[in-house]
Amino acid sequence: MQRNIRIILVETSHSGNIGSAARAMKTMGLNQLYLVSPKQPIDDQALALAAGADDVLKNATIVDHFEQAIADCELVIGTSARLRHLQNTLIDARKCGEKTIQFCQTGKVALVFGRERVGLTNKELLKCHYHLNIPTNPDYSSLNLAMAVQLVCYEIRMAWLADKKNYFNKENANLPLSSIENPYPKSLELEHFFNHTEHLYKQLGFIKNQGVIQKLRRLYQRAKIEKTELNILQGMLTAVEKQLATEQKQKIVK
Amino acid sequence: MQRNIRIILVETSHSGNIGSAARAMKTMGLNQLYLVSPKQPIDDQALALAAGADDVLKNATIVDHFEQAIADCELVIGTSARLRHLQNTLIDARKCGEKTIQFCQTGKVALVFGRERVGLTNKELLKCHYHLNIPTNPDYSSLNLAMAVQLVCYEIRMAWLADKKNYFNKENANLPLSSIENPYPKSLELEHFFNHTEHLYKQLGFIKNQGVIQKLRRLYQRAKIEKTELNILQGMLTAVEKQLATEQKQKIVK
Incomplete structure (x- = not known):
């Protein structure tokens, strides 16, 4: 499952966040990191914060444009604080974990995290199938980028463990048809x-x-x-x- | 609910972790922070990483002994990587969130996080009613302290929202949002x-x-x-x- 799940960080400003995100991914068993035009390179700060997850950083794929990072993905989920326009495609982190595990059996899934201050652009959000919103405190929603990556990777791991143990049997009955029968376009x-x-x-x-x-x-x-x-x-x-x-x-x- | 939920950090080595933990708490709507004999005071590093959550830091209660921090609590949940001896009281973060919300209606609940390297001592663990284990990657379980706080606070918030709104009502989870803003054709x-x-x-x-x-x-x-x-x-x-x-x-x- 690991290989089909990709974390994409778009134009990250602080290399420390990239390192912390790599560590967060690895603690939850994920290792496919894509960086879209990062503002700082993978430097000492990134490596220090990655702790033992420097392999994730070293194997990270760096691309210039968002479109390159998602080109071969069949499911793209973007994080968004903005609710307008996106109501019908809005999911929480738990649903995101479930959908990721469901789709990654047969195709590549991208989880996209935007810039520290301004998130993803509307143009980028339009290229996502679903929009992930973590239900933070409305009075203080300042969730750090790597923390958001941690929460999402945690929910993916929880969904994977549940799937493995058939924990959510009942819910699976309502899931859409197998994506093997109905493949998705890239x-x-x-x-x-x-x-x-x-x-x-x-x-x-x-x-x-x-x-x-x-x-x-x-x-x-x-x-x-x-x-x-x-x-x-x-x-x-x-x-x-x-x-x-x-x-x-x-x-x-x- | 906030007032009855307490995050306790025991002998934390890095003040940065205290700051990040405060930020993590506040994003999930929590603000009761207890520090047991921290190795570093609440310094500039802590304040910088707390970002806008410096009020949580400034209102933190600092005590000398673990027992003081939990004295008035009716439910104490301690984090632990160690599984031996604890099998019967072991819960995951989701269950921890649910139990916390259930108990905090009537009494104080403590969520206890141990030292960065060695966690809680056996003596401390024995004073906890439940032992929380986050199911990390067995090959790399190096979850940062503040990340663990973030995950636990997130699960508390999710349980609170579920309780409040019947958020996880299976039927509601799959329903589209308000059709008033986006009317459907006949x-x-x-x-x-x-x-x-x-x-x-x-x-x-x-x-x-x-x-x-x-x-x-x-x-x-x-x-x-x-x-x-x-x-x-x-x-x-x-x-x-x-x-x-x-x-x-x-x-x-x-």
């Missing part, structure tokens, strides 16, 4: 679809601003669209394009 | 949309049998599509139709 494939949709409907004069495409993203992320469904939607785009091309050609011929 | 409206889609894409030669429309129905039902989203999808159908009509007209004109 983030990159979804991205192609959104770009394709935007391109075509801009051409048709229907899409004039970002609002529409954002709503569509939200809809399909929430639905956790399957590969066969994406193929259909893509087929529909192509069908429209073909017809338009035919009409255009006929015009030219005439 | 069945009939959805039906119009599916018929419209089928009509157009049959015309375009893409839909040739019932399979495709069934898959689309399944997708949008699962997503629990909202009214504004349905409006967009319908707008997309109309945009395609309009364009096709324009092309047709141009052909006829020519």
Whole structure:
């Protein structure tokens, strides 16, 4: 399960937080760390705070863009303090742990943690299927980044232990169908679809601003669209394009 | 509930850990901190790591002996990595949260965290009613003290929220949030949309049998599509139709 669960830290300002996050991950049995354009490198401070988890740091993958970190993931869960717009996809850390364990059997799962002060951007949040909100004290919600990583990794471990022992038998009965039967597209494939949709409907004069495409993203992320469904939607785009091309050609011929 | 829940740190070596623990407590709505003979005082390092939780530090009670810290408590739960001798009183962090919330209605509860390296002594452990063990990775169980405080305080908060709102009511957990902000379309409206889609894409030669429309129905039902989203999808159908009509007209004109 370890290999399919990835912790992604986006533009982290303090290398100490990266080290503490690595330690937090390892105590809960996780080791796949991705860093998106960290503001500080993995330095002595990071290594000191990682304690015995320096292997997690040394094997960390560093990428320039968020999209690269999630490209091959089938489930992307982003942390967010913001509740607006995200109500339907909002889950707590416990649900996050359960979903992660459920999906990681067959595909890669990304848990994304944003910048210390400002979290994830709206654009990044739109690329997440679910939005994780840890129910902190409303009067003081200043949860340290590595602490948040610790809580999420803990819930993943708890869900894994429960799964292992069939602890949550009853709840599993209500879970969605096996993802083996219904494989999910990778983030990159979804991205192609959104770009394709935007391109075509801009051409048709229907899409004039970002609002529409954002709503569509939200809809399909929430639905956790399957590969066969994406193929259909893509087929529909192509069908429209073909017809338009035919009409255009006929015009030219005439 | 806050007043009856006490976090006790015994002979903590690093003041930074005291500060981080205070911050961890406050994010989860707790503020009663007891320090038993700390090795370092509450210094600048502690205050820096407490961030906005310096009030918890400033109000902390410092005592010389463990017994003083637990004297007026009715339930004492001590953290322990050691499993021997303690099997019958061993609980995990989740159970600890539940027990704490259950007992704090009527009496004081102490959650006791031992020294960074060696934890609690056997004598101290014997004074605890329950022994808390966080199920860490057996190959690397080096959970930082403040991280352990964070996890325990988180489970207390989760249990409190569950108690308060029946948060974990299985039925509620899976229900979508308020449908007032995001109204759903009526069945009939959805039906119009599916018929419209089928009509157009049959015309375009893409839909040739019932399979495709069934898959689309399944997708949008699962997503629990909202009214504004349905409006967009319908707008997309109309945009395609309009364009096709324009092309047709141009052909006829020519």
